[in-house]
Amino acid sequence: MSALKNVKILDLTRVLSGPFCTAMLADMGAEVIKVEHPMGGDGAREPSAAVNGESLYFMSLNRGKKGITLNLKDKKGLEILKSLIKKSDVIVENFRPGVMGKLGLSYPDVKKINPGIIYASISGFGQDSPMKHLPAFDLVAQAMGGIMSINGQKGAPPTRVGVSLGDTSTALYTAFAIVTALYNREKTGYGQSIDVSMVDSIFSLLEMSLFSYLGDEKEVQGRMGSRHPTSYPYDVFEAKDGYFTIATFDNTGFSRLCEVMDRAELMEDERFLTDTIRGKNDAALKEIIHSWSNELTVEQVLDILEQARVPASPIYNIQQIAESDHIKAREMLVPVDHPVAGPTRIPAMPVKFSHTRATIQGPSPLLGEHTKEVLKNELGFDDQFIKKLADNKII
Amino acid sequence: MSALKNVKILDLTRVLSGPFCTAMLADMGAEVIKVEHPMGGDGAREPSAAVNGESLYFMSLNRGKKGITLNLKDKKGLEILKSLIKKSDVIVENFRPGVMGKLGLSYPDVKKINPGIIYASISGFGQDSPMKHLPAFDLVAQAMGGIMSINGQKGAPPTRVGVSLGDTSTALYTAFAIVTALYNREKTGYGQSIDVSMVDSIFSLLEMSLFSYLGDEKEVQGRMGSRHPTSYPYDVFEAKDGYFTIATFDNTGFSRLCEVMDRAELMEDERFLTDTIRGKNDAALKEIIHSWSNELTVEQVLDILEQARVPASPIYNIQQIAESDHIKAREMLVPVDHPVAGPTRIPAMPVKFSHTRATIQGPSPLLGEHTKEVLKNELGFDDQFIKKLADNKII
Numbered sequence: 041m042s043a044l045k046n047v048k049i050l051d052l053t054r055v056l057s058g059p060f061c062t063a064m065l066a067d068m069g070a071e072v073i074k075v076e077h078p079m080g081g082d083g084a085r086e087p088s089a090a091v092n093g094e095s096l097y098f099m100s101l102n103r104g105k106k107g108i109t110l111n112l113k114d115k116k117g118l119e120i121l122k123s124l125i126k127k128s129d130v131i132v133e134n135f136r137p138g139v140m141g142k143l144g145l146s147y148p149d150v151k152k153i154n155p156g157i158i159y160a161s162i163s164g165f166g167q168d169s170p171m172k173h174l175p176a177f178d179l180v181a182q183a184m185g186g187i188m189s190i191n192g193q194k195g196a197p198p199t200r201v202g203v204s205l206g207d208t209s210t211a212l213y214t215a216f217a218i219v220t221a222l223y224n225r226e227k228t229g230y231g232q233s234i235d236v237s238m239v240d241s242i243f244s245l246l247e248m249s250l251f252s253y254l255g256d257e258k259e260v261q262g263r264m265g266s267r268h269p270t271s272y273p274y275d276v277f278e279a280k281d282g283y284f285t286i287a288t289f290d291n292t293g294f295s296r297l298c299e300v301m302d303r304a305e306l307m308e309d310e311r312f313l314t315d316t317i318r319g320k321n322d323a324a325l326k327e328i329i330h331s332w333s334n335e336l337t338v339e340q341v342l343d344i345l346e347q348a349r350v351p352a353s354p355i356y357n358i359q360q361i362a363e364s365d366h367i368k369a370r371e372m373l374v375p376v377d378h379p380v381a382g383p384t385r386i387p388a389m390p391v392k393f394s395h396t397r398a399t400i401q402g403p404s405p406l407l408g409e410h411t412k413e414v415l416k417n418e419l420g421f422d423d424q425f426i427k428k429l430a431d432n433k434i435i
Numbered sequence: 436m437s438a439l440k441n442v443k444i445l446d447l448t449r450v451l452s453g454p455f456c457t458a459m460l461a462d463m464g465a466e467v468i469k470v471e472h473p474m475g476g477d478g479a480r481e482p483s484a485a486v487n488g489e490s491l492y493f494m495s496l497n498r499g500k501k502g503i504t505l506n507l508k509d510k511k512g513l514e515i516l517k518s519l520i521k522k523s524d525v526i527v528e529n530f531r532p533g534v535m536g537k538l539g540l541s542y543p544d545v546k547k548i549n550p551g552i553i554y555a556s557i558s559g560f561g562q563d564s565p566m567k568h569l570p571a572f573d574l575v576a577q578a579m580g581g582i583m584s585i586n587g588q589k590g591a592p593p594t595r596v597g598v599s600l601g602d603t604s605t606a607l608y609t610a611f612a613i614v615t616a617l618y619n620r621e622k623t624g625y626g627q628s629i630d631v632s633m634v635d636s637i638f639s640l641l642e643m644s645l646f647s648y649l650g651d652e653k654e655v656q657g658r659m660g661s662r663h664p665t666s667y668p669y670d671v672f673e674a675k676d677g678y679f680t681i682a683t684f685d686n687t688g689f690s691r692l693c694e695v696m697d698r699a700e701l702m703e704d705e706r707f708l709t710d711t712i713r714g715k716n717d718a719a720l721k722e723i724i725h726s727w728s729n730e731l732t733v734e735q736v737l738d739i740l741e742q743a744r745v746p747a748s749p750i751y752n753i754q755q756i757a758e759s760d761h762i763k764a765r766e767m768l769v770p771v772d773h774p775v776a777g778p779t780r781i782p783a784m785p786v787k788f789s790h791t792r793a794t795i796q797g798p799s800p801l802l803g804e805h806t807k808e809v810l811k812n813e814l815g816f817d818d819q820f821i822k823k824l825a826d827n828k829i830i
Contacts, residue, residue: 043619056642068615088665089643089650096646147789166787171761175746177682179661179669183748186756188661188671191597192587197671198678198750200661201596202586203640210785212607217786219614220463224438224791226621232790240767240785243756245598247451248484251491253753254768254780255484260754266574266583266595270483274574276583276592283593287572351570353578355593358648359655361581361638366566372635373649385649390605390635391612392561394542395627396619 042069043396047222050121050128051075051105054082056178056204057162057238058134059101060211065130065218066104067389067398073128073414074102074405075121078109078433081407091381099404100386103376107405108414109435112143117434121145123419125153129225130218134162137172147233156231158221160214164206166237176238181206185242190249192263199263205245206238213241272318273297276355277329279338286329287351289315300348301332378403411435437464438791442617445516445523446470446500449477451573451599452557452633453529454496455606460525460613461499462784462793468523468809469497469800470516473504473828476802486776494773494799495781502800503809504830507538512829516540518814520548524620525613529557532567542628551626553616555609559601561632571633576601580637585644587658594658600640601633608636667713668692671750672724674733681724682746684710695743696727773798806830 047070051062059074059082066072076082082102087095111117125131131150133140140146140161147159161167164176174180182188182200192199217234225231243250248269252259261269268274271289288294291307291314298306306312306328311321318325333341338354345352356364367373370392373385381403389398415421415435429435442465446457454469454477461467471477477497482490506512520526526545528535535541535556542554556562559571569575577583577595587594612629620626638645643664647654656664663669666684683689686702686709693701701707701723706716713720728736733749740747751759762768765787768780776798784793810816810830824830 041619041623041625043615064611089646089652089654091649091651096650097643100642100646165761166765168764169761170764174748175682177669177746179663179680179682180746180748183671183680183750184756184759184761186751186753187597188750189752191594193591193594196588196591197661197673199586199588199594200671201600202582202644202658203642205596205600205640208640208642209604209607212604212611213784213786216459216607216611216614217788219611219618220438221788221791223614223618223621224436226618228436230436230790232788234789235787236785237765239756239761240765243762243767244782244785245600245603246753246782247495247598247603248492249597249753250757250782251484251495253757254486255491256486257484258754259484260752262752263597266592268574274572276578276595278592285574285578287570287574351572351575353569353575355578355583356581357584357655357657358581358641358644359653361579361634362645362648364579366560366564366579366634367638369563369565370561370632370635372638387639387641387645389608390631390639391608392630393612393616393627394629395625396616 041396044068044070047071047130048128049073049130049132050124052131052133052135053162054134055084056101056207057210058132059084060208061162061214062105062132063101063103064215064389066401068396072105073124074105074107075110076107076407078111078408078435081109085407091384094378094381096384096386099376099378099381099384102404103386104401105405106410106414107408108411109408111434114434116429118143120419122153125150125157127418128154128157129222130158130160132160132214136176137163137167156225156229158218158225158231158234160218160234160236162210162214162236164238166240167235169237178204178206178238181238181242185239186246187242190261190263193265194263196263206242209241209245210236210238267322268319270319271315272322273325273329275322275326277326277333279333279336279341282338283355284338284341285353285355286345287353291315293350294318296348296350300344300350301329303328374400376400376403379406408435436791439463439465442466442525443523444468444525444527445519447526447528447530448557449529450479451496451602452605453527454479455603456609457500457527458496458498459610459784461796463791467500468519469500469502470505471502471802473506473803473830476504480802486779489773489776491779491781494771494776494779497799498771498781499796500800501805501809502803503806504803506829509829511824513538515814517548520545520552522813523549523552524617525553525555527555527609531571532558532562551620551624553613553620553626553629555613555629555631557605557609557631559633561635562630564632573599573601573633576633576637580634581641582637585656585658588660589658591658601637604636604640605631605633662717663714665714666710667717668720668724670717670721672721672728674728674731674736677733678750679733679736680748680750681740682748686710688745689713691743691745695739695745696724698723769795771795771798774801803830
């Protein structure tokens with residue numbers, strides 16, 4: 041059973057935010073038709089990490105989609121797109137604001153062709169921001185969204201989050217919004233437009249640091265490494281062969297920690313009486329913990345802490361989590377068989393539905409792989425006409 | 436118009452992941468009934484950042500919800516909950532795996548009471564992971580999900596992302612999943628269970644670093660500060676009074692940069708001929724850029740780069756983004772009038788719908804504010820019976 045069976049999505053997006061969003065919808069069974077320029081297509085096809093020369097980035101973000109090519113700068117190409125719009129439930133685009141309008145594909149334009157359409161736009165700043173002309177790269181969205189000012193070690197420069205969160209958080213909001221609009225359309229018959237920006241998405245995730253500023257104290261927090269804003273020890277610590285975390289908020293956890301370190305007297309130490317007081321004397325406490333953990337391996341430390349029921353964990357690198365029993369048990373890496381790359385593992389969507397299971401429907405499309413099929417089946421074009429379009433570089 | 440009008444959600448969640456998810460659903464018009472323990476309620480009520488003593492964290496994450504108290508360890512309390520389940524479309528919980536089962540509230544149990552229910556569970560590792568017994572704090576999910584190994588400066592310790600991304604990314608997936616299940620139920624009549632884990636959610640966001648490991652090179656990337664894995668200059672740089680970003684991937688942007696720095700000869704320098712080659716000589720290029728930018732203020736640098744159309748940006752702290760024209764224009768901080776805190780600004784959901792506008796429906800509930808109303812209206816209890824429940828500390 042597929043939740044989004046029979047939902048047709050016309051996908052004009054490239055690289056990360058849009059494709060990440062439509063991949064989620066494809067996994068839920070929607071038919072996603074990805075439209076690419078005949079010359080080269082989506083920039084994500086450029087292989088930076090590859091299997092047999094095929095970009096894993098593209099493969100992962102475009103699994104289970106159909107791929108067609110269409111030159112939207114050509115009048116005929118645009119006409120074909122409009123015919124496909126008539127047959128679609130959803131259109132998703134992540135051009136710079138204004139580009140769709142110049143193509144005659146603004147929401148009011150598209151609504152005339154298909155009144156019930158759901159029209160989702162992803163951009164750096166939104167369709168109506170005074171800053172909408174600024175470049176919409178992930179680094180910029182993270183820099184201006186505020187998150188870099190609170191990410192990184194104390195004293196270090198503001199640090200980009202190590203993943204493209206400006207893109208992916210926007211993708212998640214947009215996927216939520218599209219399904220919400222589909223539900224509403226089911227109830228009311230109305231389509232609508234959806235406008236999601238990367239800066240807004242980053243801003244929406246600031247939580248504690250934003251609350252600290254909006255609260256009575258008006259505190260502008262900066263970077264504080266891995267530690268909790270107030271509680272301690274909730275931080276990263278060092279053993280003799282690597283790092284680990286301790287994540288305790290309360291005196292129960294702390295007293296257990298003191299016992300395993302054979303330092304029961306710390307519980308009476310006025311620097312460490314409560315969570316909040318410990319938070320203010322974090323450097324002193326960190327040094328004490330290190331004087332214990334520096335003598336042990338990470339494995340030894342974690343064994344001791346688990347026994348004593350002190351919340352703690354290893355810190356996995358990419359290989360360790362990818363090959364972990366957890367990821368295996370959760371089937372979070374899924375094999376796909378790609379015509380060029382061959383059998384390849386790509387990450388699954390992390391939602392386990394009991395009934396409408398999220399399923400990777402197939403490999404990503406080769407450039408233009410489904411052009412013929414879609415033009416024939418959806419629009420009834422014949423071979424001769426399709427050949428002419430190809431000869432004229434419209435597809 | 437509200438997209439989720441008439442959708443009833445029973446919310447058994449606390450602190451961050453669950454409440455963030457149900458706040459999104461409340462903004463779309465769902466009726467969310469938050470169930471709290473009569474003694475103290477959700478831990479997020481503890482004010483760490485506050486307005487007039489009221490926790491902004493709680494206010495923001497629970498806006499527009501109804502709040503009732505119910506002691507689920509009491510037989511009668513549990514019975515009342517089951518009566519409410521009968522009248523709900525969705526139930527959301529973020530207890531440790533197994534807790535709901537012990538209460539007789541596992542999905543199979545609840546399905547017997549309400550066959551069409553959508554039952555969403557959020558946890559650290561998932562309902563069936565071999566690691567499900569481990570502590571499910573955000574720090575642990577980030578540490579084991581792999582993201583900390585790639586977040587932070589080169590040479591620095593693994594660094595927690597400066598926001599609770601383990602919680603919030605899971606919230607976003609769960610909100611998407613719930614609405615997807617609602618859509619499917621509308622089409623088919625079937626409910627289902629949904630199981631989302633924090634570690635899986637973090638894992639799903641690794642993109643480039645995960646692809647690098649899954650690709651032919653099997654590269655295990657580490658921390659690389661703010662820079663792009665391959666391209667340069669896409670990084671954070673220093674001016675004499677602060678930091679800024681340059682975000683250029685190609686020779687066009689680089690040649691413009693060389694010109695404004697009056698260093699046209701760099702375009703011929705064999706260390707900087709292409710994006711990828713520049714990426715390998717990042718330290719040398721960073722030094723050259725700094726020798727130029729160190730003489731200027733951030734404002735001067737950004738003026739020059741904007742004129743020359745080199746993608747670049749300021750790095751906003753929390754106050755700067757919160758008070759920016761962008762956030763004002765996008766209405767991303769919304770006033771709510773809270774009975775205790777008074778008029779307070781909280782962050783909005785970053786999706787602009789043209790038809791079913793996301794709207795903060797009201798302030799967060801005081802502890803048990805709607806207990807009477809809900810028990811009367813939903814279950815037909817009378818004042819006397821409600822008083823008895825209160826006297827017995829069941830509500």
